[in-house]
Every structure is written in C-alpha cells, then in structure tokens.
Amino acid sequence: MTVEFAARGSHAEIEEGTALAPKFDADGLIPAIASDAGDGTVLMMAWMNAEALKATIETGEAHYWSRSRREMWRKGGTSGHVQKVREVRLDCDQDAVLLLVEQEGPGACHVGYRSCFFRRVAPDGAGGVRLETTGPKAYDPKAVYKTKP
Amino acid sequence: MTVEFAARGSHAEIEEGTALAPKFDADGLIPAIASDAGDGTVLMMAWMNAEALKATIETGEAHYWSRSRREMWRKGGTSGHVQKVREVRLDCDQDAVLLLVEQEGPGACHVGYRSCFFRRVAPDGAGGVRLETTGPKAYDPKAVYKTKP
Numbered sequence: 001m002t003v004e005f006a007a008r009g010s011h012a013e014i015e016e017g018t019a020l021a022p023k024f025d026a027d028g029l030i031p032a033i034a035s036d037a038g039d040g041t042v043l044m045m046a047w048m049n050a051e052a053l054k055a056t057i058e059t060g061e062a063h064y065w066s067r068s069r070r071e072m073w074r075k076g077g078t079s080g081h082v083q084k085v086r087e088v089r090l091d092c093d094q095d096a097v098l099l100l101v102e103q104e105g106p107g108a109c110h111v112g113y114r115s116c117f118f119r120r121v122a123p124d125g126a127g128g129v130r131l132e133t134t135g136p137k138a139y140d141p142k143a144v145y146k147t148k149p
Numbered sequence: 150m151t152v153e154f155a156a157r158g159s160h161a162e163i164e165e166g167t168a169l170a171p172k173f174d175a176d177g178l179i180p181a182i183a184s185d186a187g188d189g190t191v192l193m194m195a196w197m198n199a200e201a202l203k204a205t206i207e208t209g210e211a212h213y214w215s216r217s218r219r220e221m222w223r224k225g226g227t228s229g230h231v232q233k234v235r236e237v238r239l240d241c242d243q244d245a246v247l248l249l250v251e252q253e254g255p256g257a258c259h260v261g262y263r264s265c266f267f268r269r270v271a272p273d274g275a276g277g278v279r280l281e282t283t284g285p286k287a288y289d290p291k292a293v294y295k296t297k298p
Contacts, residue, residue, distance in 0.1 A: 018281070040185075044240065045240060120236045127151055132167070
C-alpha cells in the first residue's frame with residue numbers, strides 16, 4: 001500500500017469526501033492522538049510530519065516526529081513499547097490524526113505511566129488548583145530506558 | 150476556584166510535579182483533546198489559549214480558541230452541544246490537555262457525527278488509500294446550525 005496525499009479540495013470535499021488530504025501546519029506537522037483500541041484510554045499526543053504519517057499507515061506501527069530532536073521516530077524503538085495501529089482516523093477538517101492502537105508493553109508514557117495524561121487538575125484546598133496523579137506507575141522507566149534516561 | 154498557572158520549572162517538576170504549568174506554543178495555544186468520560190471515544194481535538202483553559206477549569210464547561218475566528222468559544226454555544234467537563238488532564242510535558250467530558254446532545258462534530266474522527270484510512274482497492282466513513286450521522290447539522298451553516 002502506497003500512501004499519497006491529495007490536494008486540499010473544497011470545504012465539502014475535505015469534511016465529507018474520501019480523499020486523504022491532511023493539513024500540515026506551517027512547520028509541516030499535524031497533531032496525532034493515540035488511544036487504546038480496546039478501552040478508549042487516550043495514551044498520548046504527539047506530532048507527525050508527512051513522512052511519519054505515511055510510515056504509520058504503510059507499516060501499521062505508530063511513527064511520530066520529534067520536535068526537540070528534529071527526527072522521525074518509531075514509537076517503542078528504544079523501550080519496546082510499540083504501538084500496533086488498528087485504525088488511522090482523520091477529523092472533519094483533516095487537521096488532526098487519531099490512531100486506535102494496541103499498546104505493546106506496560107505503557108505509552110516515558111515517565112512510567114500507561115498514559116501520558118496521568119495527572120488531573122484538582123482543587124488545592126486554598127482556592128486554587130494543583131495537579132493530582134490519577135494512579136500508580138505501570139513500569140520503572142529507569143529499567144526500560146537504560147541508555148537513554 | 151481561581152486558576153493561576155505556575156512558571157515552567159525543572160524537567161522533573163513539569164513531568165511529575167503538582168504545579169499546573171502548561172506550555173503554550175508561539176501563538177499562545179495548547180492542543181486540547183475531548184474524550185467521552187463514559188466510553189472513552191475521542192470526540193474532537195481543538196485549541197485553547199490561556200483564557201480558554203482557565204474558563205474550562207473554572208466553569209466546568211469546555212471552552213476553546215478558534216484559530217479561524219480568533220476568539221474564545223464555549224463549545225455548544227450555538228448548537229447546544231455543551232461539554233460538561235468531568236476531568237481536565239495534562240500530559241507529562243504539560244503541552245497537551247485532555248478533557249474527559251459528558252457530551253450533551255447527539256454529537257461533538259459540526260458535520261453531524263458524534264465524533265469528529267468519523268473517517269478511517271482504508272485501502273482504495275488500487276494500491277492506494279481512501280477515507281471511509283465509520284458510521285452514520287448522529288444528527289442533521291442543518292437543523293441544528295440554523296443561522297450558522
């Protein structure tokens with residue numbers, strides 16, 4: 001399967017058509033959400049360039065673009081926590097991607113949690129807010145990222 | 150409850166601390182995902198500025214920033230499809246927001262679907278790909294957006 005992107009057409013074509021015409025931003029990137037294909041847990045949000053989106057569709061494994069390292073990365077390349085992609089979805093404007101994935105290993109988050117969204121905003125008891133961790137870590141990142149702390 | 154954002158601290162403080170220190174991009178925006186608090190369906194992805202994030206936390210209803218209209222909007226202000234926010238979560242880097250919401254009305258998507266992510270990438274039968282709609286519309290947008298088509 002070879003992935004080619006269509007030109008952005010009319011409003012109606014983009015929103016309800018069948019042509020894959022993703023909108024990349026000024027930096028050539030599109031936001032990508034990964035959620036668990038089984039129970040719907042949102043695991044992470046990252047970015048893709050055109051190459052990463054094509055690689056994700058063509059290989060069935062999640063690829064992203066690292067804005068800090070300025071390189072494409074295959075999720076799980078270091079940790080083994082690969083994401084097998086069941087579905088690649090586009091939103092109505094085709095300016096966001098949703099991956100429905102089977103997350104291999106204990107979690108998607110390099111901090112050690114299953115999901116990167118492991119903290120909720122909660123009252124701090126003094127009229128303000130604080131972040132509160134929603135559950136325990138799923139693994140010890142030091143044991144997984146031996147060479148890349 | 151008054152929301153104030155903390156300054157961005159050390160790597161460890163941002164990733165595992167209790168201070169709410171969201172990272173807004175060069176345009177002052179942070180990506181925000183809304184997912185159904187009940188079954189985990191990812192409903193939409195939009196953007197928030199600082200004001201929208203504060204309003205969301207303080208009111209318990211989702212507010213976003215419209216990049217095209219350049220204004221804050223309360224989700225459901227026109228359609229009545231308000232999002233009651235059960236939890237506001239931040240990811241490890243605090244550069245993405247996840248809302249766990251109760252979506253009022255039949256859907257979050259202005260095109261008429263429950264979720265904006267109503268199309269999946271599928272083989273087109275000729276070695277390429279096409280978008281395929283995953284299910285029927287949940288409502289008729291023409292009937293809902295009478296004055297704003």
